Amino acid sequence: ATAGKQADQASIDRQAADRDLERYQRGFDGGAVAQVDLARARDTLKKADIELQNAQREGGLKGEVAQLDARNKRLLADRQRAVVMEVQRQVDALTLRAPFDGQVGQVQAVQHTQLAANAPVLSVVDLSRFEVEIKVPESFARDLGIGMPAELTSGAGKPYPGEIGAVSPEVVNGEVTARIRFTAAQPEGLRQNQRLSARVLLGTRKNVLKVERGPFVEQSGGRYAYVMDGRTAIRRPVQLGLSSLGEVEIRSGLQPGDRVVVSGSDLFGDAQRVTISR
Structure with a gap:
């Protein structure tokens, strides 16, 4: 703003010096002004020209400096925004998000302790997709197959239909682990690790x-x-x-x-x- 004001003032001074030179020139032509006064007016105009050029040059330099300063400040602001975004990303990474809606089951980490990468923190239970784990004697294991119908009962409640969803390929202590999933609506109020009665239909024979x-x-x-x-x-x-x-x-x-x-x-x-x- 100061450089622009100085350039405007120098332009006004130059116009005034130019008008004075014209007046002195007319007086000199009429014999009313001495030659030395005319020369002085010419020198004043040249001085005004130089001052105007210097003011314009200084204004240009100050403008370039201001533009460079503004560019540096924009770059600094962009850098600070990048820093904020990175910190926000790190904060968001600390938020645990389960891939499904559910309820917290077991908490496996202690508060205010440092955890290793990929260490378990807690378990989330999907209350809408329970499966029942059963232990089947080895003698029955060869007859088990995925998709076999089953029946699940909670206490004295009504039976709920299900089917074999998975069968373990190994035998442990003479037993094979299998999982039964509900094929219709599951009973309300089920909890993780709750005990149910299971009945698997391995086959049907008549007149045997x-x-x-x-x-x-x-x-x-x-x-x-x-x-x-x-x-x-x-x-x-x-x-x-x-x-x-x-x-x-x-x-x-x-x-x-x-x-x-x-x-x-x-x-x-x-x-x-x-x-x-x-």
Whole structure:
């Protein structure tokens, strides 16, 4: 602003000096003004020209300086905005966001402690998509398959339909882990780690020969059974089919009416005939 004001003042002084020179020139031509006064007026005009040029040059330099200063300040402001954005990004990165809506389950980190990268902090439970984990005896595991129908019951409530969603490929302590998911609306008020009763339908058979399930099913891989003939138990090869918790299907080796030793046959060893005394 000061440089512009000085340039305006120098321009006004130059115009005034130019008018004075014209007046002195007319007076000199009429013989009323001495030559020395005319020369002085010319010198004043030249001085005004120089001052105007210097004022304009100084104004230009100051303008360039102001533009450079404004550019530097814009760059500084941009840098500070970038710093703020980076800090905001770091703050946002500290906010944990689950990929789904749910409820906090277990908190695995202690307040005000430093955690390693990718360390677990807490678990989030999706209350709308519960699955039930079951342990299945190894003898039933070969019959399990994904998609098999199941039935889940909570306490004395009504049963809810489900299906096998996953089966573990390994056996641990004689058991196989499987997961059952609900195929319809799940019961209200379920909680994580809550116990439910599960029933899996491995298959359906009609008009089959069946006996009570007992330890003989696990003995010798279920290939033999002891059949009573009077007071003698005779070892007979059999072929088993589907089984439930209480019954097992007999595909071959037995006839309707046969009396089978379903428990205690482990005491017989591999004897072909055992006499039973009362």
